[in-house]
Amino acid sequence: MGREAKAAARGPKAALVTDSSVAGLYLEPALESLRAARLEATSAIVPPGEGSKTLAQAGELYDRMLRAGLDRGSVVVALGGGVVTDLAGFVAATYMRGIAWVAVPTTLLGQVDASVGGKTAVDHPECKNLIGAFHQPSAVLCDVATLATLPDEELRNGLAETVKHAMIRDARLFEELGRRAETILARDPAVLEPIVARNVRIKADVVAADERESDTRRILNYGHTIGHALESLLGLTHGRAVALGMMAEARMAERRGLVGRAVVERQKALLERFSLPVSLPTGADAERCLTIMRHDKKGEAGRMRFVLPEAIGRVRVVEDVTDDEIRAALLSLAG
Amino acid sequence: MGREAKAAARGPKAALVTDSSVAGLYLEPALESLRAARLEATSAIVPPGEGSKTLAQAGELYDRMLRAGLDRGSVVVALGGGVVTDLAGFVAATYMRGIAWVAVPTTLLGQVDASVGGKTAVDHPECKNLIGAFHQPSAVLCDVATLATLPDEELRNGLAETVKHAMIRDARLFEELGRRAETILARDPAVLEPIVARNVRIKADVVAADERESDTRRILNYGHTIGHALESLLGLTHGRAVALGMMAEARMAERRGLVGRAVVERQKALLERFSLPVSLPTGADAERCLTIMRHDKKGEAGRMRFVLPEAIGRVRVVEDVTDDEIRAALLSLAG
Numbered sequence: 056m057g058r059e060a061k062a063a064a065r066g067p068k069a070a071l072v073t074d075s076s077v078a079g080l081y082l083e084p085a086l087e088s089l090r091a092a093r094l095e096a097t098s099a100i101v102p103p104g105e106g107s108k109t110l111a112q113a114g115e116l117y118d119r120m121l122r123a124g125l126d127r128g129s130v131v132v133a134l135g136g137g138v139v140t141d142l143a144g145f146v147a148a149t150y151m152r153g154i155a156w157v158a159v160p161t162t163l164l165g166q167v168d169a170s171v172g173g174k175t176a177v178d179h180p181e182c183k184n185l186i187g188a189f190h191q192p193s194a195v196l197c198d199v200a201t202l203a204t205l206p207d208e209e210l211r212n213g214l215a216e217t218v219k220h221a222m223i224r225d226a227r228l229f230e231e232l233g234r235r236a237e238t239i240l241a242r243d244p245a246v247l248e249p250i251v252a253r254n255v256r257i258k259a260d261v262v263a264a265d266e267r268e269s270d271t272r273r274i275l276n277y278g279h280t281i282g283h284a285l286e287s288l289l290g291l292t293h294g295r296a297v298a299l300g301m302m303a304e305a306r307m308a309e310r311r312g313l314v315g316r317a318v319v320e321r322q323k324a325l326l327e328r329f330s331l332p333v334s335l336p337t338g339a340d341a342e343r344c345l346t347i348m349r350h351d352k353k354g355e356a357g358r359m360r361f362v363l364p365e366a367i368g369r370v371r372v373v374e375d376v377t378d379d380e381i382r383a384a385l386l387s388l389a390g
Numbered sequence: 391m392g393r394e395a396k397a398a399a400r401g402p403k404a405a406l407v408t409d410s411s412v413a414g415l416y417l418e419p420a421l422e423s424l425r426a427a428r429l430e431a432t433s434a435i436v437p438p439g440e441g442s443k444t445l446a447q448a449g450e451l452y453d454r455m456l457r458a459g460l461d462r463g464s465v466v467v468a469l470g471g472g473v474v475t476d477l478a479g480f481v482a483a484t485y486m487r488g489i490a491w492v493a494v495p496t497t498l499l500g501q502v503d504a505s506v507g508g509k510t511a512v513d514h515p516e517c518k519n520l521i522g523a524f525h526q527p528s529a530v531l532c533d534v535a536t537l538a539t540l541p542d543e544e545l546r547n548g549l550a551e552t553v554k555h556a557m558i559r560d561a562r563l564f565e566e567l568g569r570r571a572e573t574i575l576a577r578d579p580a581v582l583e584p585i586v587a588r589n590v591r592i593k594a595d596v597v598a599a600d601e602r603e604s605d606t607r608r609i610l611n612y613g614h615t616i617g618h619a620l621e622s623l624l625g626l627t628h629g630r631a632v633a634l635g636m637m638a639e640a641r642m643a644e645r646r647g648l649v650g651r652a653v654v655e656r657q658k659a660l661l662e663r664f665s666l667p668v669s670l671p672t673g674a675d676a677e678r679c680l681t682i683m684r685h686d687k688k689g690e691a692g693r694m695r696f697v698l699p700e701a702i703g704r705v706r707v708v709e710d711v712t713d714d715e716i717r718a719a720l721l722s723l724a725g
Contacts, residue, residue: 114445117514117521149484152509152522174487179452186452187487188523350459 056085056132056159056196057092063155063193066128069094070120072143073134074103077161080204085134085159094130097123101142108142108178110186116146130155130193136162136209137169141184144175148190158192161201163213163247164293167220167254170195172262172272182350183287197255199247207330210242212294214329215278217250219301220257222322223274226368228253229325236328273372277362278304281384284347285339298331303384307376308363310383318367334390341382348381391420391467391494391531392427398490398528401463404429405455407478408469409438412496415539420469420494429465432458436477443477443513445521451481465490465528471497471544472504476519479510483525493527496536498548498582499628502555502589505530507597507607517685518622532590534582542665545577547629549664550613552585554636555592557657558609561703563588564660571663608707612697613639616719619682620674633666638719642711643698645718653702669725676717683716 060069069089073082078100089096099119101107120129133143133156140158147156158170176187202210214232221229231250232239238246258275265271282300285291291299305322308314323333348359361376395404404424408417413435424431434454436442455464468478468491475493482491493505511522537545549567556564566585567574573581593610600606617635620626626634640657643649658668683694696711 110445110449121514121517121520149521149523151520152511152524176487179456182456185456185486186484188484189487 057088059194061092064130068129077135148188166197168216171258215294215297306387307384392423394529396427399465403464412470483523501532503551506593550629550632641722642719
């Protein structure tokens, strides 16, 4: 990564931002790589987990970078999962009104989703990603070897987005995920590498068409409109919430006659193959979900948009979904 | 301003950000104007002064806006001086990764300088404007009638930037400032309006050529390389510091043979006409100034750039200024 960071910098200084879990595995080789590229690197290690995506944590990073003498020509290297890349990317976006950064995602979710597209953010206590900026990294480096040490639940978070990418854009990828599920779950790098590359391509294509999420980019929200509400209501991991969101939204599409049952069942089977949930034993409180969704930032001027499948690999955005349809979709999750 | 805010919004909601001094004068008419344009306006009033340009104050504004239900289609209206427009602009730049904003500067400094160019920021305890973003306002509304109530010292802050604009780009404006000094100081709106318009045009032209301050935009730093150091070292107001910075940098240019003494003396006479300082009775600690300047964010990779006059209305950027030249320039300020 040293070479890419050096290319992004217009000066000698770099800040390596990571979390303590990742630091234990990769801090030394990462610093070594930066030094070998003749960058003066200072490291900033944040606690692991969403709790680090705060304005206060960003404030500590600004302190650290200022003390280390980072200037407008310096570069930030974000080494870790989505929390680290979101946080470090936001700090890079706002330090001296924006300096260069390089993302080195070490989770599957980071590699296939979070690092591509230039979205950076920290959380507000009452709203995830409320405070943020669009700030493209100079480079995104994905090394699938880092996935070998990834906890299962983290792998699932990435697989949910991978299934989403297949559902919105790529029937062939969908087939391949089913066919190679076993080797994917075994983290075989030879299988993971082309799959990660394919996902990055899908996300990058969608984002390049529309960086600011006005239109095309919205299709990336498949499974997320309901998923985000379930995530905050039930405290589920992102991957589990998105899997349930995709199931609810696929059933919504089925009820509208947009898509046949076979597609819904194929999506269900693939999610189950990756040990992602497709039903809720406890059910979901539909009214509280609706309240959260109305607060959710995806809405503008009160309209709620849904991304609904029309086939494996094809979706459409609809704006006329009624509250009753949402209630029925949530009810369909009851296991 | 209601009309411009409504045009910038893609939804019904607006947040009016101002400080308590300005609120006493203009809050009600401003809210009325927003309501008349059919915007649901929530107001957020911050304490006056640089102390409000903090990440913590930005945090309170995010809270307020979230509670008022502002979404991506909402608009922020910043009504006040540079502190309010910098802060509210930064909050608009980072709320939900950037929403629209309208600047309504009520100080001369805000009208001729701070609101034009898209720079937004809050301060770090150890570095002004460290945390910020480029985020162009949808509109900048300058009403010179608001200058009638402006304290003298605030007027001087704006006049210093006006003299700077004349020095870097506009010999005719320089003449006019001298000829009309009396009516300017009396805040005659008929005289101020074309002068404000001329200044906005100069700043906008420079910024449009180069939004990100790589090259052309640097000429706006005339008087600021030394001025910023004096500002933080001596606790001077921005206008006084910039006036002294322009004097020091003009004398630096004179010592280099870039400009004749007559130009330096004309600049001096105009600054004095506006009761801006041209010398320091106490002198300035050159070594401490140098230390501050080296820390100043204008530098990149160690190089310090100076903007030096070649004539009234024309400057050049130089990078080869020695520490001894800087010491001599600071010494020249001793009154």
